[in-house]
Amino acid sequence: MxxxxxxxxxxxxxxxxxxxxxxxxxxxxxxxxxxxxxxxxxxxxxxxxxxxxxxxxxxxxxxxxxxxxxxxxxxxxxxxxxxxxxxxxxxxxxxxxxxxxxxxxxxxVVIFFPDEINYISSYPSFRRSLIDRSIFYVNYNYINIYKKYVRCLKQRNIFLKKKNSEIDCWKDQLINYGAEIIRERIRYIDKINKFFKNENFKKINEENYELNYSKKISSSIEEQLAEELNRKQERERQLGYTLVGPHRDDIIFLLNDRPADAYASQGQKRSMIISYKMAQIIDYKAVQGHYxxxxxxxxxxxxxxxxxxxxxxxxxxxxxxxxxxxxxxxxxxxxxxxxxxxxxxxxxxxxx
Ligand SMILES: Nc1ncnc2c1ncn2[C@@H]1O[C@H](COP(=O)(O)OP(=O)(O)O)[C@@H](O)[C@H]1O
Ligand SMILES: [Mg+2]
Incomplete structure (x- = not known):
């Protein structure tokens, strides 16, 4: 293209x-x-x-x-x-x-622009959108799942705000779409991390880069989300919005095993984001057959x-x-x- x-x-x-x-x-x-x-x-x-x-x-x-x-x-x-x-x-x-x-x-289009280095230390929403947009390019169905999830989330939040007792009617869908998003994100992050660990890549940066998904998954993602939703239900009712799910997760950039937002220099952050894009492009080519x-x-x-x-x-x-x-x-x-x-x-x- x-x-x-x-x-x-x-x-x-x-x-x-x-x-x-x-x-x-x-x-x-x-x-x-x-x-x-x-x-x-x-x-x-x-x-x-x-x-x-x-x-x-x-x-x-x-x-x-x-x-x-x-x-x-x-x-x-x-x-x-x-x-x-x-x-x-x-x-x-x-x-x-x-x-x-x-x-x-x-x-x-895959772009690198200078402000992106702030993504590493800015709000989690920036890092989520960085990953989500990358996944979308190699899995066009992801946007559909994402939209469905956001729709459930909005409906559930409306119910929570109105103190409507029927909030459970959105629970199953929220869990299913939410789990699908988390699974895709973790799968994508694994691919990027494999690239970062590759010997050729290490020659480029001579540093260890890694992405970490903030949610640690023990057994089934669905079970874990269900359990967390139960646990936080009271708090959610008080606050009027949903506290559990991929819209609350984060993707942490690690530089030599430490959080890059706190320890990386501007130049290192820039290299990290550019290297992420490099990994994204190589993965895109492997999936789509063109750059x-x-x-x-x-x-x-x-x-x-x-x-x-x-x-x-x-x-x-x-x-x-x-x-x-x-x-x-x-x-x-x-x-x-x-x-x-x-x-x-x-x-x-x-x-x-
Ligand atoms: N809507 C606009 N209409 C006209 N000029 C604009 C508008 N938005 C930005 N500019 C101006 O366009 C110029 C070029 O900006 P930019 O493309 O960022 O420059 P460069 O990347 O070459 O440094 C700047 O002087 C900027 O202030
Ligand atoms: Mg410019």
């Missing part, structure tokens, strides 16, 4: 953009605040129907404009699909070849050059199409291998 062509109108500081990409390496260069991140953000928005750095659609509209358009031509096994994202004050619409897409498989589109937004800062080079080298060996944004004009090796784009004040020129 790769992006052949991108056309943007009125997105962030970009008035109009019309570019063709290399199916392998694309190097987007420019000084600060020129529009590098905006370009990859436009790509991401078409894949996820939201931005990675803003919750509000309207912030994506160029100042003073009232609608934006992004067109992307995606090539998949030789077939070209055109995705279009339209956003205005009142409307957000995605179209694939002119029709509403049936699912989200049309464009699979997702990889975006590395400003990955190099805070990494020493040895770490940066070895991470980059390994990412490039295990990837399909890659977009790298950088302020560093001196990366001669990348220059040689990539299609190079220069971004100045929202406009793009190619170097060749």
């Amino acid at each position: 790769y992006i052949d062509h991108l056309k943007i109108k009125n997105f962030r500081n970009i008035d109009f953009l019309d570019v063709s990409f290399d199916k392998r390496l694309n190097f987007i260069l420019g000084n600060n605040a020129q529009g590098k991140t905006s370009i990859v953000e436009a790509i991401y928005s078409v894949a996820f129907l939201k931005s990675f750095r803003s919750e509000k659609n309207l912030e994506l509209l160029k100042y003073g404009k009232d609608e934006l358009n992004i067109n992307i031509d995606i090539v998949n096994s030789g077939v070209i699909d055109r995705a279009n994202l339209y956003i205005s004050e009142y409307k957000k619409q995605i179209r694939l070849n002119g029709k509403k897409p049936e699912n989200y498989k049309y464009l699979n 997702p589109v990889l975006i590395l937004d400003d990955m190099a800062s805070e990494l020493d050059s040895k770490r940066k080079n070895i991470l980059l080298e390994n990412l490039l060996q295990n990837s399909g199409q890659v977009f790298i944004t950088s302020t560093d004009f001196k990366q001669a090796e990348l220059y040689r291998k990539s299609k190079v784009f220069h971004v100045i004040d929202g406009t793009v020129s190619t170097a060749d």
